[in-house]
Amino acid sequence: MYPGGNVIKVKPAVEASTAYGANDLVCIKTEIPNIVASRGGASLIRNISIYQDVTTDVDYAVLFFDNSTGIGAAINEATSNISDAEFKAAGCIGGVSFDGAAGGDNVGTGRFLYSQSNTVYAGLTSPLLVKAADGETSLWFVVITVGTGVTYGTTDGLQLTFNVEYIG
Numbered sequence: 001m002y003p004g005g006n007v008i009k010v011k012p013a014v015e016a017s018t019a020y021g022a023n024d025l026v027c028i029k030t031e032i033p034n035i036v037a038s039r040g041g042a043s044l045i046r047n048i049s050i051y052q053d054v055t056t057d058v059d060y061a062v063l064f065f066d067n068s069t070g071i072g073a074a075i076n077e078a079t080s081n082i083s084d085a086e087f088k089a090a091g092c093i094g095g096v097s098f099d100g101a102a103g104g105d106n107v108g109t110g111r112f113l114y115s116q117s118n119t120v121y122a123g124l125t126s127p128l129l130v131k132a133a134d135g136e137t138s139l140w141f142v143v144i145t146v147g148t149g150v151t152y153g154t155t156d157g158l159q160l161t162f163n164v165e166y167i168g
Contacts, residue, residue: 004165004166005043005046005163005164005165005166006034006035006164006166007161007162007163007164008032008033008034008035008161008162008164009159009160009161009162010030010031010032010141010159010160010161010162011156011158011159011160012026012027012028012030012141012143012158012160013027013028013030013075013155013156014026014027014075014152014155014156014157014158015075015076015152015155016152016153016154016155016157017151017152017153018076018151019149019150019151020076020145020149020150020151020152021078021145021149022145022146022147022148022149023078023079023080023144023145023146023147024076024077024078024079024144024145024149025071025073025074025075025076025077025078025079025142025143025144026060026075026076026142026143026144026145026158027075027142027143027158028070028071028074028075028142029065029068029069029070029071029090029140029141029142030140030141030142031068031138031139031140032138032139032140032141032162033137033138034137034138035130035132035137035138035139035162035164036130036131036132036136036137036139036166037137037166037168038137038168039132039134039135039136039137040131040132040133040134040135040136041131041132041137041166041167041168042129042130042131042132042167042168043129043130043131043164043165043166043167044127044128044129044130044164044165044167045096045126045127045128045129045130045162045163045164046126046127046163046164046165047114047115047126047127047162047163048062048096048098048114048115048126048160048161048162048163049112049113049114049115049160049161049163050062050098050112050113050114050143050158050159050160050161051107051110051111051112051113051158051159051161052110052111052113052150052152052157052158053109053110053152053153053154053157053158054109054110054111054150054151054152054153054157055106055109055110055111056100056111056148056150056151057100057101057104057111057148058098058100058111058113058145058148058149058150059097059098059099059100059101059145059146059147059148060097060098060100060113060143060144060145060146061095061096061097061098061143061144061146062095062096062097062098062141062142062143062144062160063092063094063095063141063142063144064092064093064094064095064128064130064139064140064141065090065091065092065093065139065140065141065142066091066093066131066132066133066136066139066140067090067091067133067136067140068140069089069090069091070086070090071086071087071090071142072086072087072090079144091133093130093131093139094128094129094130095128096115096126096128097115097146098113098114098115100113100148103115127165129167141160143158143160
């Protein structure tokens with residue numbers, strides 16, 4: 001593997017030219033391969049950054065899961081459509097919040113957002129300790145809009161970068 005840690009880039013599929021509303025599921029569960037160094041191991045997600053292909057100040061929640069079971073909602077569907085049983089079966093292990101205005105900058109025709117790790121920002125922050133299920137080196141994530149919506153220009157209009165420290 002990679003001694004000490006890794007930088008992993010993932011582009012989840014999003015719907016282009018379709019308006020997402022507040023609290024919509026942006027992407028289905030998407031795999032983060034090799035986020036832990038050994039099967040069933042643990043890592044510390046030191047930082048997460050998001051690049052979106054639009055300059056809209058969107059707030060996001062990124063939720064992490066230890067299995068690939070569907071979350072119970074489709075892309076561009078309200079997360080209120082997810083039942084308690086579906087969410088529990090999905091294996092949520094944590095999350096990180098993004099404030100599109102306070103934690104983001106316009107870059108070209110897009111916007112770069114970064115996770116906040118200070119006490120001023122009220123939300124889920126990094127670093128985040130994560131552990132893969134037995135036999136796995138991957139985790140899965142979903143992205144949810146919070147408070148406002150967005151319309152992406154392309155189906156690869158979102159890229160997440162995970163800065164990971166392997167710890168076991």
